[in-house]
Amino acid sequence: MQAALELYVGQGFDQTTVAEIAELAGLTERTFFRYFADKREVLFWGAGALQELLVSTVADAPESDAPIVAISAAIQAAGAVFQEQREGVLLRQTVIATNTELQERELIKLASLVSAMAGALRQRGVAEPSASLSAEAGIAVLKIAFARWIGEANEQDLAQLIRALFVELKIVTAS
């Protein structure tokens, strides 16, 4: 992972071959593919942990919380994690921004988060389509908040940005 990220950042994702990564890491190309399904997957190793965080946060929310409130709590928790690792997150994102296939991979990971959160809501007794709608709304907020958090120089608090966007979403959909 370290070798791959180093090369992706240094010379670009497209310009980096798996052979180079393997050599830098001191192993074989074949071994690389035993750990990562493809060249892209290296950048999404943390997705599993993120999903667990979201699911457990939704699951552990107070029973009285409405679906969207539980989702909001989960997204904020995710935001806090990003905030803690700002440097690494920014680096990773600069790489992703340069390559379409990486953006595709990121989107399917987000879609997986939606499914997982919707499942966690259903576990709480929330019916469809409310569960899916809430989960989708949460990821939509995360996407926009994340983009702003990265795009703007002045470092805002991501969790706070997320809260503000949930409020804005409420206003926008109320019309």
Add this chain to the structure above:
Amino acid sequence: MQAALELYVGQGFDQTTVAEIAELAGLTERTFFRYFADKREVLFWGAGALQELLVSTVADAPESDAPIVAISAAIQAAGAVFQEQREGVLLRQTVIATNTELQERELIKLASLVSAMAGALRQRGVAEPSASLSAEAGIAVLKIAFARWIGEANEQDLAQLIRALFVELKIVTAS
């Protein structure tokens, strides 16, 4: 396109080589790649037209319409198009459902629709983040409505399903 779809449906996307498609279509592999950036893109030829429909529907909505109302109209218009071509849409979707990379491609097309609609809203004077939030909400509704429309045997009206989901979204986010 016809040759590719035929083969994808008949023997599966993964099992179909570009060489086969080219042969069936009576041209060269190289020529195939002059028309389609990759093997996946064939299935998304209509994305451009869909985007135009969404953008123009948003643009042409009455000035008095709130952002979410304009978005709702656009998504319903898209739904109507799908409804008209139900057979083809279903066929296409069975192919996409079998392959992860196709799902990724579909997601990035949807993300492109979000950007386009958000742009159309900004053109109407809607500020960020309202524009992006509304557009994201609209695509979220479309995704869920589409999944239900396809998944259930009893053929419901897609536009109607979409309308119901916008209402549900309003309720869900109001909490």
Add this chain to the structure above:
DNA sequence: TACCTGATGACAGTAAGTGACATCGTGTGC
């Protein structure tokens, strides 16, 4: 000591995608 097992290497092969150049058919100006 024999053995089992999980991780890695070695190697051959498939197929997607790209770049460079040749060819061909069609229309246009003269």
Add this chain to the structure above:
DNA sequence: GCACACGATGTCACTTACTGTCATCAGGTA
């Protein structure tokens, strides 16, 4: 009627991601 320009296609060589298969090797166990 002819030379020419140009867009579309074919040809070919090449890179590289990814896969299947078998050999090897190190560490732990009976």
